[in-house]
Amino acid sequence: MMAGAIERKTTGKVRPHQTQNERLVFEKSSPGKRAYKLPPLDVPAVDVSALLGNAHRREAAGLPELSEIEIIRHFTRLSTWNYAIDLGMYPLGSCTMKYNPRVNEFVSRIEGLAEAHPYRPDALAQGILEVLDLLQRCLLEITGMDAITLQPAAGAHGEFTGLLLVRAWHQSNGNPRKKVLIPDSAHGTNPATAAICGYQVENLKSNADGGIDLEALARQVDEETAALMLTNPSTLGVFENEIHKIADILHAKGALLYMDGANMNALVGKVRPGDFGVDVMHLNLHKTFSTPHGGGGPGSGPVACKGFLEPFLPIPVLVRREGDRSQVSKARPGAPSSESHLAWEYDRPQSVGRVRAFYGNTGMFIRALAYILANGPDGLRQTTEDAVLNANYIRKKLEDVYELPYKTPSMHEVVFSDKRQAAKGVKTGDIAKRLIDYGFHPYTVSFPLIVHGALMIEPTESESLEELDLFVEAMRSIAREVDETPELVKTAPHSTRVSRLDEVQAARKPMLRWRAQERP
Numbered sequence: 007m008m009a010g011a012i013e014r015k016t017t018g019k020v021r022p023h024q025t026q027n028e029r030l031v032f033e034k035s036s037p038g039k040r041a042y043k044l045p046p047l048d049v050p051a052v053d054v055s056a057l058l059g060n061a062h063r064r065e066a067a068g069l070p071e072l073s074e075i076e077i078i079r080h081f082t083r084l085s086t087w088n089y090a091i092d093l094g095m096y097p098l099g100s101c102t103m104k105y106n107p108r109v110n111e112f113v114s115r116i117e118g119l120a121e122a123h124p125y126r127p128d129a130l131a132q133g134i135l136e137v138l139d140l141l142q143r144c145l146l147e148i149t150g151m152d153a154i155t156l157q158p159a160a161g162a163h164g165e166f167t168g169l170l171l172v173r174a175w176h177q178s179n180g181n182p183r184k185k186v187l188i189p190d191s192a193h194g195t196n197p198a199t200a201a202i203c204g205y206q207v208e209n210l211k212s213n214a215d216g217g218i219d220l221e222a223l224a225r226q227v228d229e230e231t232a233a234l235m236l237t238n239p240s241t242l243g244v245f246e247n248e249i250h251k252i253a254d255i256l257h258a259k260g261a262l263l264y265m266d267g268a269n270m271n272a273l274v275g276k277v278r279p280g281d282f283g284v285d286v287m288h289l290n291l292h293k294t295f296s297t298p299h300g301g302g303g304p305g306s307g308p309v310a311c312k313g314f315l316e317p318f319l320p321i322p323v324l325v326r327r328e329g330d331r332s333q334v335s336k337a338r339p340g341a342p343s344s345e346s347h348l349a350w351e352y353d354r355p356q357s358v359g360r361v362r363a364f365y366g367n368t369g370m371f372i373r374a375l376a377y378i379l380a381n382g383p384d385g386l387r388q389t390t391e392d393a394v395l396n397a398n399y400i401r402k403k404l405e406d407v408y409e410l411p412y413k414t415p416s417m418h419e420v421v422f423s424d425k426r427q428a429a430k431g432v433k434t435g436d437i438a439k440r441l442i443d444y445g446f447h448p449y450t451v452s453f454p455l456i457v458h459g460a461l462m463i464e465p466t467e468s469e470s471l472e473e474l475d476l477f478v479e480a481m482r483s484i485a486r487e488v489d490e491t492p493e494l495v496k497t498a499p500h501s502t503r504v505s506r507l508d509e510v511q512a513a514r515k516p517m518l519r520w521r522a523q524e525r526p
């Protein structure tokens with residue numbers, strides 16, 4: 007039996023979860039309770055039934071009935087059960103859960119930007135179009151590419167758009183080709199994307215350093231290869247040193263190099279994919295440029311490409327037109343009539359078409375641009391260096407207690423394995439659950455797949471030395487517990503409202519809707 011004292015054994019960072027229980031809002035309901043009181047009607051009553059016809063609901067909708075304070079307390083209590091980057095380190099590898107500076111939020115809520123309606127005519131939308139144009143130019147500068155679309159709504163959506171460009175380009179040369187090569191260290195979205203774009207996926211085995219085996223690649227690339235989808239740095243946190251050679255091997259056979267740029271937070275300000283042979287790539291604005299990631303918030307996956315792919319970009323494309331601003335001056339009297347103006351261009355016969363309604367998740371663009379401008383080139387470079395430094399600090403401080411399967415230098419994240427702990431029957435998932443008792447969000451468990459029992463840790467640049475040390479202390483303490491009291495780790499977490507949940511059942515039979523009869 008775990009003693010209470012052991013359960014609460016923590017490092018300096020103690021953040022036990024709220025233990026208050028909370029019934030569903032429906033279960034708390036009692037008939038007749040209201041959170042409001044309306045004054046008597048002082049306008050003529052309307053016959054709702056006549057107005058709505060068949061759409062008029064005859065019976066009440068069965069919504070919960072509560073007082074205002076009950077509602078406030080219910081949702082406030084629920085909110086305290088969440089872990090958030092604003093509470094502490096969120097070392098979820100591959101997800102780059104960095105802090106989202108408040109200035110981004112402030113700027114994205116500025117009325118003129120937040121309320122710019124997507125149907126507003128171009129002539130009246132010059133301000134927001136300038137914002138989008140500036141972001142595009144910043145991203146092109148950062149990536150070293152020639153053209154860009156901001157439309158895709160997430161990283162995986164960016165991959166899809168990027169591969170559509172690849173396909174359209176091959177098609178325009180007479181043959182869309184059949185297969186896409188993907189390393190075994192890739193993010194799961196890569197093979198899914200290739201398959202959805204109609205390609206066969208061919209796996210590339212990583213070499214002992216976690217990189218691409220050039221000889222194997224040369225053997226696998228042929229005239230039916232459309233592209234290689236490469237994450238750089240990879241999900242092992244390893245930079246592909248020979249990427250320019252990889253690009254040469256592909257190009258020699260007419261294949262393209264697609265870079266999954268979701269890990270650009272390790273490269274920004276240091277190297278540019280456009281300079282090392284990448285033809286097309288996506289960015290995860292919601293990782294690299296701090297905009298909220300996780301928790302289901304909106305994302306953004308712009309796709310940048312080399313000039314030869316530009317004709318295939320999704321419509322509409324933002325273009326700057328010189329000279330005639332007569333439409334702008336007509337719409338905004340007093341606006342200068344001779345400068346250039348921005349407009350959406352739809353007439354692009356080779357375009358792959360639209361991939362999203364309107365122009366993308368504009369709020370994300372504003373946040374990302376605010377982050378880029380607030381940091382400036384030197385600040386962004388510093389951010390990259392800090393992210394890599396933090397990951398390597400953790401690596402150095404933990405490599406004597408956790409197995410490091412790949413000794414190649416780490417970039418923004420470090421991947422350990424549970425090999426030593428597994429000998430005592432404790433798995434990566436157990437260690438992650440125990441981390442919750444120490445007040446940290448778990449790291450990424452069992453990914454990437456090429457590392458058996460992976461512990462994937464990405465601290466990001468947001469963390470101070472003090473927070474990193476607390477994390478290290480927690481991880482070292484758990485390693486000691488594995489030696490001394492393995493059961494404690496295997497049954498964690500002990501400080502939460504509920505302990506181990508049936509994750510398989512939750513994934514296979516999610517209960518997402520309340521039905522009175524399903525409750526005991």
Ligand SMILES: Cc1ncc(COP(=O)(O)O)c(C=O)c1O
Pocket residue numbers: 100101160161162163193195237241266268269290305306307
């Ligand atoms: C390497 C990599 N590729 C692709 C993606 C997919 O991005 P999204 O979750 O925005 O679709 C992620 C997500 O974290 C990632 O880490």
